[in-house]
Amino acid sequence: MNASSPEFKKLWKEPVVRLGVITVLVPTALCFLPCAYLYIVHGVAPTFDEALKAWGMIATIFGAFYIVEPISYYPILGLTGTYISFLAGNISNVRIPSAAVAQDVAGTETGTLEAEIVATLGVAGSVVTNLFFVSLAAVAGAYILSLLPPSVQNAFKNYTVPAIFGAVFCQFGMKAPILILFAAAIPFLMLYVAPLYGLTFLSAAWLVIVASVFGTIAIARILFKMGKLG
Amino acid sequence: MSPEVLAAANATGLWVISIIIVFIVLLQSVLYAKLSFKVAGQINYPISKCREALKAGMITAIGPSIAVFIVMVGMMAVVGTPITWLRLSIIGAAPTELTAATVGAQAAGVEFGSPQYDMHALSVSFWTMAINGTGWLVLVALFTHKLEDIRQKLGGGNAKWLGFLSLAAALGCFGYLNINTIVGALRNMPKNPSAVGAIYATVSGMAAMGAVTKLTQTRPWLKEYSLGIAMLIGMLVAAAFA
Structure with a gap:
């Protein structure tokens, strides 16, 4: 149902x-x-x-x-x-x-x-x-x-x-193997790369969670519309 | 902590309170399981599948529960057994609860666990743990049904997309958790070389799950153990090489 x-x-x-x-x-x-x-x-x-x-x-x-x-x-x-x-x-x-x-x-x-x-x-x-x-x-x-x-x-x-x-x-x-890359890239950029450029505020855990979850959802939406998912 | 405070923190009265709350947590799951079986019957979903799902959940929780068990014993020594049992049976893992207990001591103007940590400070610690849990629980009680409406809207009535939406959320969430583990380990390694173990555990847990999933294609009975097996392999590899 x-x-x-x-x-x-x-x-x-x-x-x-x-x-x-x-x-x-x-x-x-x-x-x-x-x-x-x-x-x-x-x-x-x-x-x-x-x-x-x-x-x-x-x-x-x-x-x-x-x-x-x-x-x-x-x-x-x-x-x-x-x-x-x-x-x-x-x-x-x-x-x-x-x-x-x-x-x-x-x-x-x-x-x-x-x-x-x-x-x-x-x-x-x-x-x-x-x-x-x-x-x-x-x-x-x-x-x-x-x-x-x-x-x-x-x-x-x-x-x-x-x-x-x-x-x-x-x-x-x-x-959905195609999503793995994005799901790992978003938190990696925020937790590891951002502090290297002094952008430590981007590493706040709550912000990284929101960005990883909803960023991956947004990318999945685009891929779904393009017919690249399922 | 002074013997007086520790004795108060382990009093029978606190055990009684904790038993009541832990019982309600169990009761909630029992009631939801009963409802699930009832609705499954109404929509002709096989009861055998329901039993399998329940069993799979019970088995999968064994490994991580042992980890909780070990961490819990450490916490019992610092805030008393009944309150640890109560706090770890509901929202808030050990680090969260210990942070709250420490913040409570700070608000009372003493150091957590020091000889100055008296009954009064204990009461502030208890308060802080309770009010912190309330933050999540009240919002969940009041707004969860609204979240379902939002999900339906985002899903736009397309069941297939709704499936990918959940999958993308899960991947984003666990992508964060894994990268957080790895970045944390990389930062700790200069001081503590054995921190690399967490990376070994992450990577070998991932690889083992891939291999076990391949095996389940020909051996479906293995599915309910898949995560437990992957966890054990990840743990063993890390323990052996870190």
């Missing part, structure tokens, strides 16, 4: 949005309970000035990502994928790879309701695994880690994420 049809809206979009808004907002509010706990039990809380100051400082560092990340990841994650991935975190290293493999396994066509369902299940499955491991870490992390030699720990800590990023890039790249 095409994702722009009215049945899609009724069958999928409406229940998904309803569930998403509730299941994201409720835990967001509950995340302040640890602060309330410290106040009630120990009588400590940030002063109004400190709270505002800390908020300002942290928003200066991450504020741009609050806006840029949902917009940039949306075309990859879809509707349900966005609600789940932003609540559960670990988007680029866990959620997107899981959604991509699920879609490969099921062989669905992007932009259909079937693809949305399959991606949702892939992401939901990844949450189960991820929560299992973080809960295990909370209960017995230090003990389990003491059993692993430091070389193994370092390999996992330093190399799994780059290896996954490389593998996922290849996985997507094989579906």
Whole structure:
């Protein structure tokens, strides 16, 4: 079923949005309970000035990502994928790879309701695994880690994420090899070449993400119109 | 951190709060999975495919979750176990959360983890982590459905183009992540030669995925393990040569 049809809206979009808004907002509010706990039990809380100051400082560092990340990841994650991935975190290293493999396994066509369902299940499955491991870490992390030699720990800590990023890039790249060049050139120019000419402002992470995602989309649009894609 | 602060950060009350929030994160995925199965039944999409998708997601998440596990143990030692469990079960990876905890300490006028880091500073750290996560979560809760409208507009009702649009977004995103890894490693290498390992991992992960994908053409059962295998190869190559 095409994702722009009215049945899609009724069958999928409406229940998904309803569930998403509730299941994201409720835990967001509950995340302040640890602060309330410290106040009630120990009588400590940030002063109004400190709270505002800390908020300002942290928003200066991450504020741009609050806006840029949902917009940039949306075309990859879809509707349900966005609600789940932003609540559960670990988007680029866990959620997107899981959604991509699920879609490969099921062989669905992007932009259909079937693809949305399959991606949702892939992401939901990844949450189960991820929560299992973080809960295990909370209960017995230090003990389990003491059993692993430091070389193994370092390999996992330093190399799994780059290896996954490389593998996922290849996985997507094989579906439209012509786009690989542009998708790598845009961030390379901004992160590596621009600073050589004193244009360090172009290397701000949030700006590079927006330019890479939407620049590659724009180039894909041109290539698609020229008939060079698919 | 003083023993008093660490004891407070590991109190039972915080465990109870964390259990509730982690449970909701799990519940959300369970409810979406149930909805997916239900709608799949309504549009006659095979349930067997749904099960495969769920399984593929679970398997693919194993490797990166082990990495999260290891980083998490380090964070537990500095902000306490329950709050680490809570923060790493929702948006915000360990570096983000530790940045927020540090910024909270700065706002309270002390150094994070120092002997001066007291209960009051802990409360500012907790606040900063919570308010930082709120930035993403509130925007996602309020505006995600609008993003779907924008995607439909950009897609212009052409399903084929919509597919390429998602693909281009994914390539742009991972192009950034890979180049960021490589440029970061190149900058660190003069001081720390072993930083080259990240480049080995990136390149061999890429090559391994290409090879594994070729293999899956004749062995479709391998597909759900493809990313896990590529990740392991990338990790092993980097560990062996860096």
